[in-house]
Amino acid sequence: xxxxxxxxxxxxxxxxxxxxxxxxxxxxxxxxxxxxxxxxxxxxxxxxxxxxxxxxxxxxxxxxxxxxxxxxxxxxxxxxxxxxxxxxxxxxxxxxxxxxxxxxxxxxxxxxxxxxxxxxxxxxxxxxxxxxxxxxxxxxxxxxxxxxxxxxxxxxxxxxxxxxxxxxxxxxxxxxxxxxxxxxxxxxxxxxxxxxxxxxxxxxxxxxxxxxxxxxxxxxxxxxxxxxxxxxxxxxx
Ligand code: ADP
Ligand code: MG
Numbered sequence: 001x002x003x004x005x006x007x008x009x010x011x012x013x014x015x016x017x018x019x020x021x022x023x024x025x026x027x028x029x030x031x032x033x034x035x036x037x038x039x040x041x042x043x044x045x046x047x048x049x050x051x052x053x054x055x056x057x058x059x060x061x062x063x064x065x066x067x068x069x070x071x072x073x074x075x076x077x078x079x080x081x082x083x084x085x086x087x088x089x090x091x092x093x094x095x096x097x098x099x100x101x102x103x104x105x106x107x108x109x110x111x112x113x114x115x116x117x118x119x120x121x122x123x124x125x126x127x128x129x130x131x132x133x134x135x136x137x138x139x140x141x142x143x144x145x146x147x148x149x150x151x152x153x154x155x156x157x158x159x160x161x162x163x164x165x166x167x168x169x170x171x172x173x174x175x176x177x178x179x180x181x182x183x184x185x186x187x188x189x190x191x192x193x194x195x196x197x198x199x200x201x202x203x204x205x206x207x208x209x210x211x212x213x214x215x216x217x218x219x220x221x222x223x224x225x226x227x228x229x230x231x232x233x234x235x236x237x
Contacts, residue, residue, distance in 0.1 A: 007056030033206035049073035079155035089135030100152035111154025
């Protein structure tokens with residue numbers, strides 16, 4: 001589904017991405033991990049069109065999305081959440097989800113037809129709060145709304161940047177189950193960034209480990225944790 005090849009990005013003097021490559025198949029949950037500053041969010045920004053890579057390519061299915069902006073990437077089927085929550089805070093919970101659904105209806109009516117907004121709100125325990133401004137929700141509810149809104153886009157690729165940050169253990173367990181349900185119900189490719197390694201190991205089929213802008217290892221979860229470079233990065237922290 002997704003193929004990222006040799007993407008590089010420099011900010012001033014900082015080389016945030018150095019020829020980073022990864023792929024993610026439909027129905028797969030890929031964990032993207034690595035220390036702070038490794039380049040994980042920058043890579044997700046490059047995939048979702050939030051920033052333009054200096055070099056390299058991003059392809060989704062048979063489309064070349066390299067250098068396209070966020071709207072074009074969303075229309076192509078890439079949905080994401082942000083490390084720092086970004087919602088339309090003055091719009092109601094339901095309106096946040098509806099805005100995404102309208103975008104989907106315009107460009108991918110088949111995917112839009114399979115989405116039931118009431119059901120989505122109920123699944124993410126947002127039905128009781130559907131008509132209040134999104135900015136008034138608790139932190140945990142805002143996190144759930146970000147995911148519900150991303151799903152209303154009918155994505156073929158879902159990018160979750162630190163979705164478990166700030167959640168307690170039982171909330172992250174519920175979140176892991178919800179992400180597995182997304183794979184089952186939507187059949188999309190899913191990339192999850194998180195620092196909670198228990199959460200990541202439990203959830204992901206494959207891992208991609210970054211350090212200093214490079215992908216230093218990728219493969220099956222068990223194999224990656226045997227890789228000496230990965231051990232060095234995590235023990236050295
Ligand atoms: P991670 O998500 O793995 O913690 P980031 O992708 O956020 O890492 O950051 C990678 C590197 O790029 C860091 O050194 C960070 O300071 C730098 N960086 C990220 N975004 C910007 C930006 N907009 N301007 C300048 N430097 C940035
Ligand atoms: Mg980050």
